[in-house]
Amino acid sequence: GQNIDQPTEMTATEGAIVQINCTYQTSGFNGLFWYQQHAGEAPTFLSYNVLDGLEEKGRFSSFLSRSKGYSYLLLKELQMKDSASYLCAVRVTGGGNKLTFGTGTQLKVEL
Amino acid sequence: DVKVTQSSRYLVKRTGEKVFLECVQDMDHENMFWYRQDPGLGLRLIYFSYDVKMKEKGDIPEGYSVSREKKERFSLILESASTNQTSMYLCASSSPMGHEQFFGPGTRLTVL
Numbered sequence: 688g689q690n691i692d693q694p695t696e697m698t699a700t701e702g703a704i705v706q707i708n709c710t711y712q713t714s715g716f717n718g719l720f721w722y723q724q725h726a727g728e729a730p731t732f733l734s735y736n737v738l739d740g741l742e743e744k745g746r747f748s749s750f751l752s753r754s755k756g757y758s759y760l761l762l763k764e765l766q767m768k769d770s771a772s773y774l775c776a777v778r779v780t781g782g783g784n785k786l787t788f789g790t791g792t793q794l795k796v797e798l
Numbered sequence: 799d800v801k802v803t804q805s806s807r808y809l810v811k812r813t814g815e816k817v818f819l820e821c822v823q824d825m826d827h828e829n830m831f832w833y834r835q836d837p838g839l840g841l842r843l844i845y846f847s848y849d850v851k852m853k854e855k856g857d858i859p860e861g862y863s864v865s866r867e868k869k870e871r872f873s874l875i876l877e878s879a880s881t882n883q884t885s886m887y888l889c890a891s892s893s894p895m896g897h898e899q900f901f902g903p904g905t906r907l908t909v910l
Binding site: 728785788789 | 841
């Protein structure tokens with residue numbers, strides 16, 4: 688199976704930068720995903736990495752190191768609306784498109 | 799606007815009842831998924847389906863079954879509801895090669 692670890696909670700200041708880490712142990716790695724989930728709402732897709740390196744999408748970037756089993760989500764110019772849970776998920780080969788999710792990191796953005 | 803809809807936002811059932819949770823997607827996706835989400839445990843996969851009439855067990859299938867008679871509809875069935883099945887249930891769909899799973903709004907099920 689897969690083992691995915693991410694911090695339970697983080698707090699950051701509006702306008703700042705925050706990095707949310709995710710480590711995983713799996714065989715047959717075939718992609719790492721980040722989802723955002725606001726309280727009481729469904730998760731929404733943020734990013735996908737399958738090769739090593741950084742993927743940038745506006746204020747959000749995601750990094751992957753397959754050799755280290757490590758990813759991070761970087762949020763810049765934090766806004767109050769970024770307060771949400773951030774879910775790391777892993778896909779493996781032969782598993783179709785099914786994902787295994789971490790328990791999520793609850794980010795609180797303060798003034 | 800792509801959509802995944804679930805039959806109820808909130809549902810209250812009694813122990814031992816048979817419960818049906820319905821999910822419908824309008825994106826012609828082959829893949830559909832049922833998860834439950836619990837505090838501290840995150841999203842856990844119950845069952846998924848690659849195509850009509852096909853189903854595979856996820857990580858926590860015990861106490862659940864599924865049905866996929868039409869491509870757009872994926873049903874989760876609790877044969878005899880128990881209190882430990884009180885949870886938020888989320889349905890999702892994706893295309894086979896797509897990177898994104900699209901989630902429905904969720905059904906918060908309470909079993910008394």
